[in-house]
Amino acid sequence: xxxxxxxxxxxxxxxxxxxxxxxxxxxxxxxxxxxxxxxxxxxxxxxxxxxxxxxxxxxxxxxxxxxxxxxxxxxxxxxxxxxxxxxxxxxxxxxxxxxxxxxxxxxxxxxxxxxxxxxxxxxxxxxxxxxxxxxxxxxxxxxxxxxxxxxxxxxxxxxxxxxxxxxxxxxxxxxxxxx
Numbered sequence: 001x002x003x004x005x006x007x008x009x010x011x012x013x014x015x016x017x018x019x020x021x022x023x024x025x026x027x028x029x030x031x032x033x034x035x036x037x038x039x040x041x042x043x044x045x046x047x048x049x050x051x052x053x054x055x056x057x058x059x060x061x062x063x064x065x066x067x068x069x070x071x072x073x074x075x076x077x078x079x080x081x082x083x084x085x086x087x088x089x090x091x092x093x094x095x096x097x098x099x100x101x102x103x104x105x106x107x108x109x110x111x112x113x114x115x116x117x118x119x120x121x122x123x124x125x126x127x128x129x130x131x132x133x134x135x136x137x138x139x140x141x142x143x144x145x146x147x148x149x150x151x152x153x154x155x156x157x158x159x160x161x162x163x164x165x166x167x168x169x170x171x172x173x174x175x176x177x178x179x
Contacts, residue, residue, distance in 0.1 A: 032090070036172050040091035043134045051091040052135035053176045057169045058142040061120060066144060069166045069173035070115050073146040076164060076175060077109025089167060089176040099178070109148070109178075112161055116147040126163055127179065139176075142167055 040051035061069070072087045081100040088096055099108045119125050121143030131140045149161030165177040 036169055036174075037090050040089070041135075046134060048130050049091070049134040049177075050094060053089040053091045053139055053167050053169075053174070055136075055138045055142075058138065059168045059170065060142055061144045061166075061168050061173075065168040065171060065173055066118055069144050069146055069168075070118060072166075072173055072175070073115055073148050073164045074113055076148075076178075077112070078107045084175075087173070087175055089169070089174040092174075092176050092178075095178075109162065111150050112148045114149050116149050116161060117145075118147075119145040121145070127165060127177065131165070131177075139167065143176075144168070144173070 035057060038054040038056045041054050043049035043052045059065070076084055076087060077099070081097065084096055084100070085093060102108070121131070121140050122128065123140075125131070125140065125143060125145050127145065128140055131143060144166045146164045146166060147161055148164060163177075163179050164175050165179075166173045167176055168174075
């Protein structure tokens with residue numbers, strides 16, 4: 001986060017304080033800067049990914065980035081396509097548009113509000129085989145899986161929910177897959 005603040009000056013500090021890191025870049029620049037939202041790269045052919053997150057600027061998740069990812073995960077799919085787009089990698093934008101288009105009642109993940117678990121990327125991550133096959137080992141290593149479930153099932157150890165897979169690009173957690 002310190003690198004972020006040093007690079008983009010006082011305006012970002014003000015915007016981060018009021019909107020959060022993900023919203024800061026879209027607000028401060030008026031667009032999606034290439035350093036945080038670079039063009040996606042090709043995926044290995046198949047059905048799971050049409051494109052993969054660009055490996056440029058990826059970082060391993062630390063405690064601060066994990067905390068931000070958890071905050072994003074609790075609200076993801078609740079507010080608007082624009083809000084989710086700010087918190088997503090460009091490789092996921094076509095799928096994201098499809099999810100919002102298919103949702104008949106607005107928010108497409110509104111019932112899912114409780115973060116059950118987080119898991120750093122690696123060979124034991126739930127979607128490791130899929131991510132590694134389609135997008136390679138770098139994306140897998142730099143991923144974070146955040147499991148989100150339904151609020152009223154808080155005591156359920158094996159509840160239905162979704163895995164929101166994140167990358168950390170220069171201190172900004174971005175969703176690149178929801179399943």
